[in-house]
Amino acid sequence: MVSDLLTVDYKKDFPLLAAxxxxxxxNSATSQRPTCVIEAERDFYLKHNANPLRGLYQLAMEATDAxxxxxxxxxxxxxxxxxxxxxxxxxTTESLNLVAYSYALSVLQPGDEIVTTIMEHHSNMLPWRMAAAKTGAVVKYIDCDAEGYISxxxxxxxxxxxxxxxxxAQVGNVLGRLxxxxxxxxxxHAVGAVVVVDAAQSAPHMPVDVQKLDADFVAFSGHKMFGPMGIGVLYxxxxxxxxxxxxxxxxxxxxWVSRDTQEYAPLPHKFEAGTVNAAGAVGxxxxxxxxxxxxxxxxxxREAALTKLCFEGMQKLEGINIIGSQKWEEHKGIITFTIDGVHPHDIAAIMDADGVNIRAGNHCAQPLLDHLHCGATARASLAFYNTEADVQKFxxxxxxxxxxxxxxx
Structure with missing residues (x-):
């Protein structure tokens, strides 16, 4: 029986999905955009297009305000x-690199340690390796168990x-675990360290309260949360x-800048050099x-109901191996899997022929898949606008x- 939660049709708000x-x-790779986002960007370019923060004329001030x-x-x-x-x-990638270059390179000393997990997206792994290599610090990985659990x-x-x-990462992009x-x-904080939270997979799906978390840095992307590509956030x-x-x-x-010296702008503009993506911010x-x-x-x-429906349906099929936790509740809309004897690229190609879009590969998380003794995998990732029909088709x-x-x- 279809849950009442799934009776509302949100696809009508998304032109690509409606068509x-x-x-x-x-959706873990990128979400679709609702009409209001597309129109907001269009409206900016039609009515308010000027270079923010620079001009003193009306159009530029409108762009700055937006x-x-x-x-x-x-x-x-x-x-x-x-x-x-x-x-x-x-x-998100640029946000994490900003912290690695600007913060990490300025504070790390030889022998200092950067702690991360084996589950991280490459974007929350490679910047810290860079910082360690340049400063003499050491990167330490926390391993998860077969279900993605860290104690x-x-x-x-x-x-x-x-x-x-x-x-x-607050939510892993492969295992979907919180x-x-x-x-x-x-x-x-008890030892004086700072924490960088990759919220790329959490911000689109759950509240992220930075004061409640007491996180020092939080990074996420607009394009995964129904916004435009090319705009991200670093808190x-x-x-x-x-x-x-x-x-x-x-x-x-x-x-100001003189021949020999300069004074940097106050926050936040100190970190936003050049012409900004104003339309992306508006979107x-x-x-x-x-x-x-x-x-x-x-x-x-809605996402929980869809995840449960999908997960339990997959468990009934022969030769399907779900990666990570065997409890649907521990997958935040992300289900990664393999099929006995079938390469994930073939899975994705067959799915595409049948009108189903999923991801196949290493999901920019090769160390995790190596740790779990997997090669490539396939991944289905849900958003609130998905439907029971989408899941059944899959x-x-x-x-x-x-x-x-x-x-x-």
Missing amino acids: TDVAYLD YENARIAVQKFINAKSEQEIIFTRN DAALAEAITAKTKIVAM NPVEKAIELA GKKKLLNKMPPYCYGGEMIT LHAAIDYMNSIGFEVMEA LTCLGSIRERMGYGR
């Missing part, structure tokens, strides 16, 4: 203390007096951001307004793949 019968189940209003919307969305703590970037004991063992930075970031923050505590040197140099990140503002109009309570409930195709590849039922 096709494709079951789009690659850009800064988007910053305030993000501040409220994640409950930051000040809009000065919101830095616009291109994406408090493992965190306590890894985070020591030598720890200066802890970097962890990680113990709160405990990591508690242990890290940082003001006291840390004020001490950090700029990451990129040039226009708008200074107050992100529209996406936040859209998400707020629906509410996380509804979004999370399951029908999934149940036919082994036979279509010559293995029989």
Whole structure:
């Protein structure tokens, strides 16, 4: 029986989804955009297009207001203390690199330790390796068990007096598991370390309250939360951001420049050199307004219902191996799997032929798959706008793949 939660049709708000019968189940890679986001970007270019923060004429001031209003919307969305703590970037990857280059390189010493997990996306792994290589620090990995679980004991063992930075995804992009970031923050702060939270997979699906978390840095992307590509966010505590040197140099990140000296602009503009993605910020503002109009309570409930339906359906099929926890409740809308005898690329190709979009490969998390003794895998990832019909279409195709590849039922 279809849950009442799934009777509302949100696809009508998304032009691409409304125009096709494709079951789009690659939301962890990027989400679709509602009409209001597309129109917000279009409206900016049609009516307010000028270079923000530069001109003193009316159009430029309108562009500046639109850009800064988007910053305030993000501040409220994640409950930051000040809009000065919101830095616009291109994406989560750039946000994490900003912290690695600007913060890590300026504080790390030989022998210091950066603690992260084996489950991280490459974007929350490679910047810390870079910082360690340049400073003589050491990267330590916390391993998870076969179900993606990290114990408090493992965190306590890894985070020591030598720890200066802890970097962890709030939700893993392969296993979909909600990680113990709160405990990591508690242990890290007890030894004077800072914590960098990768919220790329959590911000689109659950409330992220940076003050409640007490995280030092939080990074996420607009394109995974129904906003435009090319706009990302770095939240940082003001006291840390004020001490950090700029990451990129040039226009708008200074107050004055002489032949030999310069003075950097105050937060947040110190970290936003050059012409900014104002239209992207406006689109992100529209996406936040859209998400707020629906509410996380509804979004999370729909995604949970869809995850349960999909997970339990997969468990009934022969030759399907779900990676990570065997409890649907421990998958935040992400189900990664393999099929006996079938390469994940073939799975994705057959799915595509049947009008189902999923991801296949290593999901930018090769160390995790190596740790779990997997090669490539396939991944279905859900959003609140998905439907029971999407899930059933996926399951029908999934149940036919082994036979279509010559293995029989």
